[in-house]
Structure formats: C-alpha cells, structure tokens
Amino acid sequence: MAIGELADGLTVNLDHVPRKYEGLDGTELAISESQERMAVVLDSADVQAFCEAAARENLNAKIVAFVTEEPRLRMEWRGDRIVDIARSFLNTNGVTQNAQVYIEAPDGDLNYRKLVPECLAGKPLAEAFRENLARLEVCGQRGLAERFDSSIGAATVLMPFAGKYQMTPEDAMVAKLPVDHGETDDATAMSYGYIPGIARFSPFHGAAYAVVESLSKLAVVGADPMKARLTFQEYFERLKDVPSRWGKPTAALLGALTAQLKLGLPAIGGKDSMSGSFENLDVPPTLVSFAVAMTKASKTKSAALQKAGSALVWFPLPETEGSMLPDWEKIPGYYKEILSRMENGDILSASVVKEGGVAAAAAKMAFGNRLGISMDRNMEDAATLFAPASGSIVAELREGAEFPASARKVGNVTEEASIVLGGVSMPVEELTKVWNSRLEKIFPNEAPEVPLSVDVPLWTERSGKAPAIHTARPQVFIPVFPGTNCEYDTARAFEKAGAKPEILVVKNLTAADIEETIVEMDKRIRQSQIVMFPGGFSGGDEPDGSGKFIATTFRNPRIAEAVADLLENRDGLMLGICNGFQALIKLGLVPYGKIVEPSENAPTLTFNTLGRHISKMGYTRVTSVKSPWFAGVEAGDVFAVPLSHGEGRFVADDATMAQLVANGQIATQYVDLSGAPSGNVQWNPNGSVCAVEGITSPDGRVLGKMGHSERKSENAYRNVPGEKDQRIFESGVAYFK
C-alpha cells in the first residue's frame, strides 16, 4: 500500500483507516490500495490546518501513521503488532533471479516498414487506396475517441479531430498549462509511437522506430522533438525461463536505448508489464514510446489540409540501408527542416506516416476540411503509397513555396473534394465514409436523423429589462457538487468578464455538513446577483439521470426561496451550462422561469440518441437575442462551441415547442456549415428536437445551454475553424452596469 513507501520508518495504526464496511481484517486493511485514497506526510504542527482544508473540500482526512526513527515498517491492528519488518529487507525486492537471453535475428526481407500489406498486394491502386482506409489498423476511430471529454480546462489547443468537418485525426495532443489566472502561450505536446507489425518483425527496430514515430508526431504539431522527454511502456509475453522470450524485451530496450543515446533524448520514466500471455497466445512485443515537449499554443500546427493550391509533399525519413535503422545523425536536421518551414510559413499542415502509409496519411489530411488531392504520377506505386514508413512526414506546402530537395511530391491540394489517383477520381466524402464505417457496430457514429418539426425563426427583439440596482462587479455564486468539474473554467470566464465569482463546495459527508452547506448557500445566493450552475457530472449523473444532486438541493425550501428572491425581487440572472442546464430544466427554471414541481409533459434533457457521450466542437446559431446573456451578439450569428455530454438531447412536445418559439425562448440551435438548424447527427450530435441547444426563461434572464461557452481562451481549438467567443459572460456582467 502507498503509505508503506512514504518513509523508511513508519508505524501504521490500521484501526484508524476509514473502511467502507465492517468485517475487514488486518491483512485486508494492510494491502488494500485505491486511486481515490492518498497518503501525505505532514509536520505534526500542520495537521490541523491540513485536515480543516480537506474538510472544506468535502474530504475525509485521518491520521493513520507516524514516522519513526528506526527504519522499520510496523502496522498495528486491534492492539496487535501484525507487521514489523526491516526496511532494508523490504528494499531487497526479494531474491534476484537469473536469466539467459537469446535475441533472435530479424529477417530483413520481412521489414514491415517496407512491405505493402498482404490484403492490398496486387490490387489496382485506386481500389487498394479505398480498401486501405477500411483496414482495422487504419480505419477511423471517431466513435471511440468522441466518448472522451477533450475540451475541459479550456486549454486544449488541438481538438482530437481537425477541420470544419472534424474528420482529420491529430497526431499529438497539445494543451496550454493549467494556469488558474491570466493567459499563457506555453503548452505541452504529448504523443506516442508504436506499431505492432514493426515490433513483430523485430522488437529492436520496433522500439527504435517507436521512439522516432513519437518524435515525428511532436514535430508535425510544431513542437521541437529534439527537446522531448520520453517515457516508455513495455508490455511483453510471460518470459518463463526461455532465453528467446527474454530476447524480445532485451532487443526492444536496446533499440530504445540506442535511440536515446544517439539523439540525446532521455527516457525519464517507464512502466512495464510482463504478463501478456494466455495459454499459448502472446501479446506482440510492445514498447510504446511517449514523448513530451514544451511548445507554444500560438505556433501549433494541425494535420488537416488548409488550402486548395498547396502542394502535398512527403519527407522520407533518413534511414541507414543495411541496419534498417533511422540514420541517427540526420534525424535532428530532418526535424529542423520541418520546424523551420513551419516557422517561415511554408508548411501549413503536416502529419506522420503510420499504418496505412503515405496514402492513408494524405487521405486523412484531406478529410477534415474536405479538400481534394490530385496525386502525383510518382506516387503510383503500391509500396510508396501503402508501406507503413513510420515516422516519415507528409506536409502541405504553401503555394509558391520553394520545393524542398529532400522531399517527394505527393500531389496538389484541390478545391474539388476528390482524391484522384491514376486517373480514378474518388470523392472525399465517400472515402471518409469508408474510413469511418469499419467500426460502426462497435463504436457508432450514426444515429437516425431527427425531423425538424417546428420552424424556429430568428428572434431579434432584445428584452429591455434592466436591474433596479446597478453594480459594476456583480457577484456570481457557483456551487460545486460532488462530481461538478467545470467550476474553474466558469469562474475564470466570469472573472475575465469583470464579475466576482464565488465558489462554494457542497459538503455532504454528514447530515451536519449538509445543514451547514444549506445555510451557507442561502447566505451566498442572497449576496449574489448571478447564480451559475457549472457543468460536470454531479453525483456521476446518477441515479440514472443527470443534474439530480443540484436539482434536489435547490428544491430545499430555504434555497428555493433565495432563488425566488434573486429572480423576482432582485432582477438577478441565472445560467446553467451542460450539467447546469440539466439541473435548470429539471427544476423548471427553464423554460418556466421559476422552480416548479416535475410534471409529465415538461421538456427535459435526456440520453443522446447515439447512446454514448459525445465530445466535439459544435456549430451553434444564436436564434434569439431576447436574453441579456446574448446582448453582445446578433441573432443568426454562428459559433463553434465545445460540446461534451452524454445527456444533451433536448426533448419537448410540439405544443411546448410552439410556445417557446412564440415567446423567443429558443436561444440557440445546432447548425450545419450553411448555418441552418440540422437534424443530422454530425451537426446535432445528441439528437435534440428541432436542434435546440439552449433555451431561456420567458423573459430571458435564466439561460440553460449544453455547449461549454466557458471553455474559451486564446488559441483554444485552433484546428477547428469558427468564432468561439459568444461573449455570454461579458453580456451577463454588462446587464448590471
């Protein structure tokens, strides 16, 4: 357990370890570990301050051990000293075993990086091009990746999928540092490298190229790979006592070591697992290289093609013929050329060759903005197109840029969205479908089209309402429930807009905690001009529905009264985003403007039609500017807003819809690229009725919306085009001026 490693000499009292239920014995208490439990070493004088701080965060904290002079690990349970072991003995890590290693020589004729995949060999190029995209090793994984929130923190520089269609996967992830105030341009880039086929051919080469692939992936997003720090993940079969099995991790580590020493880039961490066997089956020899480098958000590049008229070029990786290894001496220069051409504006976008070869890399680059490529004659060769020349880079070169001597022409970027190869024209839309549909049954992207049953005209009339009492710096009350996670981003957005955010962590460990919280909430709401419900997963979106913690708490008579006072007597504002919107609608604050009993026909938010979480940028139109929250924009304005939710499907019957429309309460809608509300899952990803993204109370002072308008900052999501700032927070503050 983690406690045992904190100091050489320790006496642990297991009776003080909080337990979930009775009946655990000393051994069970001694060896249980968990990620949501943490042990810290404190000076005894600081314990009280620390435990009080923990209590404010709704956390249990308990003294369980003391550091002792004598270097022994001791544990006591019910007055019995059940563990008393010398640290020196524990630190031996047991008996050192011996093993012999035999590294089997790879057969260079089977160099995976040079071979056309068997399933494509001999096929006409255009047919192979299409089939390549549907291969399991190559196909799109959007349905998988979109389940993961990629924008929380408002610091994400690259969304996982780029372009206005969000169809080009990025090679690395880039995020700005999590500063709690102000703006920074400093960002981290992180990537991985590993291709099972190469490692099967040769674990040694597999590891060397895993390192290079991870570095190239940093280069294509504009980070300097020669300043990277690495960490490895090894995963191998059970080694038993068989020298040739030991040969695999040995060869892999030697390959990775060579890369580190030749490039001067260290692996400063790593983790291994040698349990990858089941009966006669073994995992492929796996060494995944993770690379991390500091970079600048403002210089970050995407993999999505930007502009018709550009040239698409391939920079083959410098390699040593006989050894089949990268040419270590030339690698730094290789990256330097890429980075300097990014710096001077020659390279507009770039991507790394992986499984699928240059062909798949180029196609995926075209998917994001749906541009075409007219492929060059010298690409009409299966090995050039399809061999996984991992770590090499394909780049989009600005029209008129000087052609690099080390590069080969792939083709020209065209306005017409087709890839033309050997006289055969393949529409990009269709290729995207081929690429996307392989895993459709496992990780779905498709859901039935939602009919837009009610027409929602733009509402341009602004509510003239103004508060009786003006204030230059309104106070915003932001409650944090267990599971809320957007309060930092929300508070920052309000602070930037000139408001004074007040975060309160809801404490609920005991009945007394809850009572204290209710009293405090009541007080703070009455001091505030705005109440904001931030996003997150209050209560983990359980029991089987979202926003229940918030809604239940706000139905407390004392709190409900404070809210009524805010809205009815003090002309205050309320805002709820995502989980906050779910809570507002469940309370009735939208669309009714007050807390009402739940009823059978009330509109609500429920599970996305896809049956899974979605995270992507959504295009939304401001349909009504009645609300003061939209004072800074015009009806019809379209924004790109981060979406991330599992229960965002707005549901209302036609009668309710008609009422909302007639009163200008449909605030925002999901739209397609033409700016028209859409029932298609690509643009309306949760399947909302009439593409509704946000609604307001009758007079517009309470706004609930799904899109995370608070997740905005300089250079965020720069690989997805569109205006991202809806000026909601600024408008809310301006209302009180």
Added chain:
Amino acid sequence: MGLRAPEMGEHMSDVIRVFVEKKPGFDVEAQHIKADLVENLGIRSLTDLKLLNRYDVSGLSRQDFEKALTMVFSEPNVDNVYHETYNAPEGYQVFAMEYLPGQYDQRADSAAQCVQLLTQGERPQVLTAKVIAVSGKISQEEMEKIQTYLVNPVESRLASLEKPESLDVQAEVPGNVQRVEGFIRWDRQRLESYYASMGFAMSLEDLEFCRDYFRDEENRDPSVTELRVIDTYWSDHCRHTTFSTRLTEIRIEEGKQKAVTDAIEDALKLYFATREELYGASTEKPVSLMDMAVIGAKSLRKKGLVQDLDISDEINACSIEVPVTVDGKTEPWLVQFKNETHNHPTEIEPFGGAATCLGGAIRDPLSGRAYVYQAMRVTGSGDPTVPFEKTLKGKLPSRKITTGAAQGYSSYGNQIGLATGQVTELYDSGYVAKRMEIGAVIGASPKSNVVREVPAPGDVIVLLGGSTGRDGIGGATGSSKAHTEKSVEVCGAEVQKGNPPTERKIQRLFRDPQVSRLIKR
C-alpha cells in the same frame, strides 16, 4: 457476508422497493442491450427487451420516500414507476442482476447521497439491481446464454427477485491475524505446499528468502499479514521483479543480413560501453532490463544534457522544470507525466479496470502536487468485429472488453474533468492473449507549490479520501500472476471500481498552494 435472515417476531420489512423504467423514446440503454443481444449474441428470436432499475431503500420514512421518488429515483417526464412489485407483461421472462456485495456501486451511492441532500437527515441505505424482461420464443438455453453474456461473475451476479427483509449487512467480527506457526523451521517441501495454498505473486525462492530473514533476523514466525505485505511490495506491478532479473548471458543470433545483426550487436556494445563509463569497468551492478531502461537517462544526465530534470526522492511521475509565462510574467513550473497500464484488471472487468487505469495514472502526478489536465489513451485489442462464438473459453469477447473499457476510462476521465487529447486503439491478434490498456497523463503546477522534505521522526501520515474496502485488494499482485482459463472465475476480489468524484476532490485540494505547501511528501 450476506443478507441478514429475518428473526422471529421481527417487524415487517422497512425496505421500500421501487422499479423505474425509462419511457419509450427515452429507453436508449434498453434498445442498445436488445440490439447487442440480437446482433452480437445472435438471439434472433428476441422481440423486445425491458430494462428497469430496481432500488431497495431502507432508513427512509414513507413520506420522504414519496418526495425522493420524483426527484431522485425517477422523473415523471422520463420514467415509469412500479411500486414494490413489477409484473412483466404476458410472455416476458424476467431476471435481475446486481453487483457482488462490497463492490462499489456509484448508482446506489449517488442515490443515497442525493436522498440525504433532500432529507438532511441520516444517509439511507440503498441497493440497486437491474431487472431485465425479455420477450420472444427464447429457450432455456438461450436465457442462460443471455445471462452469462450480461453478468460478469467477477463483479456481479444474478439477483434474487424476492425483496429482502433488511438491507443490513451482517459482518462477522474478523478473527485475529494468524502467525504462520513453525514457518521459520519449514523445509523447502513444506514451504512449497504452503506456497501452493497461498496464491502468492512472489516466487518460491522469495518465500524461502522470507523464511531465512524471519529465522535469522527476527527470530520469530511471521504473521500472514507480513507475508501478504511483502508479496504486494515485491510483486511485478510495483517493483518490476522481471525487470530486475540478472541477465547472465546475452547472445544474438546470426541472421540472414549481417548488417541487421550487427546493428543489434552495436547496440549491446553501446550498452556495455555506457555501463563502463557510468559504473566503471569492474562494476558488480547486475545487467538487467531495468538497467537498460534507465541507463540512457543516467548517461545523458551525466553529460549535462538533461538540465530540466527535476530530481527527488519521491517515487512518482516523470518531472521536468520549465519556465512558464503568464500574462508576461515568467515563473518556474514543474510538468509531470506518467504512463500506467491496467492490462489484467481490464481484461477481466473492462469498465472498472480501465477506469482505475486512468485513476491510477492520475494518482502519481497528483501525489506530486501537480494538477493533471490532460490524458492520452493507447490500447491494444483483438479484432472486436469477430463474432461472439469465436471467443476463447475463459475470455470475455474482444468486443465486450473494448467497449466496456472505453466506457470505463471515459466515464472516469469525463467525471474527474481532464481533457483526453488522444485516443487510439491498436488492433493486433496478439492482444487476444491479453488486452493492453495504457493511460498516460500530464500535470503541472507552479514549482513554488511543491515543497519536498525528507520525512522526520514524529511526522504524521494523513490518509485522505475514500474508505477502504475489499475491492482494492490484490490489484498489485493480481496482474503478476499467471493468467489461465480459470481467471475469470477466481479473481473476484481484485476488481476495483473507481470513484472519480472523490479523486477530483483531492485534485481540488492539492491545487490550493496553501495546502500543497504543507505536504512534505
């Protein structure tokens, strides 16, 4: 552990039971389960499937329950509710499933917390189960197939349809920790039979080593706890036993192309040259995989090429010191990153295994007082599109593993609130042997937030966050044990579910510099 039997003359049950079913149009999960059973399991005769959440609640007045019903347990615009009993329509077969006792159930936990927010009284007890009703000409055999498909025995079981008298859990007071009597006098043969009975992750040689230690240094028999603690401490997962193995001989096969073999020979020579340069020619330091893994960084550091490395005695994430400019002002920050695998737990219980993979990865930079803001996920899977029938005996289908793991990892990450910037699954038939589930995370904090001091006698260890249960036991040793067909049945206690809201509270707490600066380690 089990449910308490009713005693004679006791009052009527205080347990309130309610069934909640999503209305048509809202029943997304039921429709997905139905499609899964028809398309993937091949139950073509299945015509309809109903899914209900069953809540058993005690410690709550009838009046409070009525209030909770429309706020917590159900919503009138979304759910249908059935009190006490659920009578499925004609022609439906019904069964229920529930988590194994002691398994963390976020639904039940949140329901209890939410009811308490409503009543402001004591927290009630809540147990949940899922009730499934299916219609169509479904044979007994097909019913069993459905149940086997939906109930993963390492975490859940079929539930009784009867309402219990009470939700109290009868916990027996555990006996004292046993000493392993005579251990220090045992010969190898006696040790061997003991070894066989204990399911240790360590080797028999390690156990002999323990015997010698307790005999020669402690002059007493060990407790069972001591052997378990040592086993956990030494297991592969924590301390890389395999990686520390001394490699007594390394031979390289002469292959078809000399240049390729030479490249490997050169790499080996480079390794030995680096050892000599670092440790001297006559070093006793064993040649090992661990040495090969870390020697590159050691050598480059000696050459002054790793200026940014942040060195400390703390065992946690990779840490580098970098300048960060905020609003024009530059200050030193620590950036910490870490990769973690949960291959074995994810293989046997995909949701919990993958969720706690991420939770575990976050834990290290977090304990280093970094705010973890991004995650990457790289996984390895067998072809998930192969039909269910081709699943190996003793394995879950690749499809179930990969979709369950995606759900678990994303649910944890989405709840704790970090941006997952890249998700990639590698498909290779080898990962049928065992799935690969890697989480890599990155965190950062101003350097001034991190104080590192050597613990001194009299210092105090404070335990923070969630309580301890059986589900956290064996996480370290389980992955080190050999994996066979039996694994799915016997590993039950090792499966952990995550509780992301609790880990997030720790994230919030440690982000406060006033608090983080109190932490010595």
